[in-house]
Each structure stands twice: as structure tokens, then as C-alpha cells.
Amino acid sequence: MVLGFFSKRRGNRLVVERQYGVITTTARQPCFYTHYHVPDTVMGRFEMLSAVMILFLRRTANSGAGGKGLAQEIVDAFFMDIDYSIRELGVGDNSVPKRMKKLAGMFYGRLERYARCLEDRDLEQLSIALAQNIHSVDADHAEMADLARWMLENSDHLSRLDEIVVETGMVSFLVPESIEVRRA
Template identity: 80%
Template sequence: MILRIFGKSRSNRLIVQRQYGVITATARQPCFYTDYGVPDTVMGRFEMLSVVMILFLRRTSKSSESGKQMAQEVVDAFFMDIDYSIRELGVGDNSVPKRMKKLAGMFYGRLERYVRCLQDRDLEQLAIALAQNIHSVEADPADMAELARWMLANADHLDRIDEIVVETGMVSFLVPESMETGRV
């Protein structure tokens, strides 16, 4: 019995690592930074990783209990990765919790706003939200129109995937260059 517990834990860890790897690989696609207007900065990469995580969480919110549990573990991996990145940037140990709290607040604020726009299929408001979060309040939403369309296409794609794909950590995303057929 004890071996089954350890085996399951290792299996879950591999599933979570695989899924988080797909999420980060998607967020790191060069076209987001060269063609979609996301700045190639630490915060730009945080914003793009947040966008992909939000798409993933939107899908897994409709999952079975095991899918939701796996999603929570992916979120935990996301925040552990952010914590590690903050430390690698040289932020002192005493400042890390404060920065993590701020970034978590930013992430969950974006989650609520982006999901609402996706549910309403409101590309205009989604582009406005993306422009404000990725650039600034004064940014032109037209600069984020392609990213908003990509998000909506992915939301539709993720809505069509089977639950077993979620539970096994095999969720894939459409890649911008070939949204019609490509996946990461």
C-alpha cells in the first residue's frame, strides 16, 4: 500500500511537471514578443505566463475533482517558479514574500477580468484589459487585439478537449503562427 502512495505521488508530479512545461513553452513562444506586442522583459514574460495559466485554469475550473486537483498543483508550481525567479533576480529573502503577495494579487485580478471577458466573448474588453496590464493604462487596445483573438481561439480549443486530456496533464495550446492546426 505504501508503494502505491509513493507511486501515485511520483506519477502526479510527472503529470504536473509535464503540464507546467507545456504552459511555460507556450508562454515563451517568440512570436508573442516579436509580433503580438508583449514586451520581452521580466514583467512581459510574467504577463504572458499569466495569460496561458489563466486559459488553463479557465478550462480546469470545469473539470472533475482530479482535474481540479492537478490544476491546483500546476498553480503551486507556477508560484514556486515565480518565487525562484524573484530570488534569481537578486531580491533579498526578506522582500520575497511581499513581492510574491503583490504578484499573486496581480495574477488573480487578471484571472477574474480575463475570464469574464472570455466568457462574454468580448474581444474589445479583453484587448483593453491586456493593454492596461501588459503596457499601461494609456496603452492602445488595438496593440493587443491579436493576443485577445489568440486567447479566445484557445479558450474555444480548450473547451473542446476531453476531460481525460486534462487529468493526464496533456492539455495543449494553439500556437499563434498556425492557429488553425498547430499546438504546443
């Protein structure tokens, strides 16, 4: 009985690593930083990773226990990754919890706002939210329209995925180049 538990955890670890790797690889696509107006900075990368994580979490919100369990493990990996990155940037041990609390608040605020915009299929409000979070409160949201469109198309793509794809950590995302090819 105990041995089965450990082998299941090891199997989950591989699934979590694979799926989180796909999420981070998607968020690091150069086109987001070269053509979609996301600054190639530590915070810009946090914003893109958050956006992709939010797309994944929206999909898994409708999953069964297996998909929801995987989502929780991926959220844990996400925050461990952020914690590691903060420490790598030289933030002292005493300041890490305070920074983590702030970043977690930022992430969950974005999750709520982006999810509402995606649910309503409100491209303009999603563009505004992205502009305010990625640039500043008074930023021109027109620059974020392509990114908002990409998020909506990925939301549609993810909603069509079979549950077994989610539970086995095989979720993939459309990259902007593939969207442009489909439109042509």
C-alpha cells in the first residue's frame, strides 16, 4: 500500500514537470516580447507566465478530481519557481515571504479579472486589464489587443481538449505564429 503511494507521487511529479515545462515554454515565446508588447523584464515574464497559468487554470476548473489535483500541483510548482527566482535575484531570506505574498496577491487578482473577461469574451476589457497590469494604469490598451485575442483563442482551444489530455499533463497551447497561419 505505501509503495503504491510513492510510485503514484513519482508519476505525478513527472506529469507536473512536463506540464509546467509546457506552460513556461509557452510563456517564454520570443514573439510575446518582440511583437505583443510585453516587456522582456522580470515582471514582463511574470505577467506572461501568469497569463498562461490563468488559461491553464480556467481549463482545469471544469475538470474532475484528477485535473484539479494536477492543477493544484502545478500552482505549487509555479509558486516554488517564483520563490526560487526571487532568491536568485538576491532578495534576502527575510524579505522573500513579503514579496511572495505580494506576487501571490497580484496573481490571484489577475486570475479573477482575466477569467471574468475570458468568460464574458470581452476583448476590450481583457486588453485594458492586460495593459494596466503589464504596463501601467494609464497605458494604451490597443497595444494589448493581439495578446488578448491570443488568450481568447487559447481559451477556446483549451475548452475543446479532452479531459484525458488534461489529467495526463499533455495540455498544449497555441503559439501566436500558429494563430496567424490559421487566419491566412
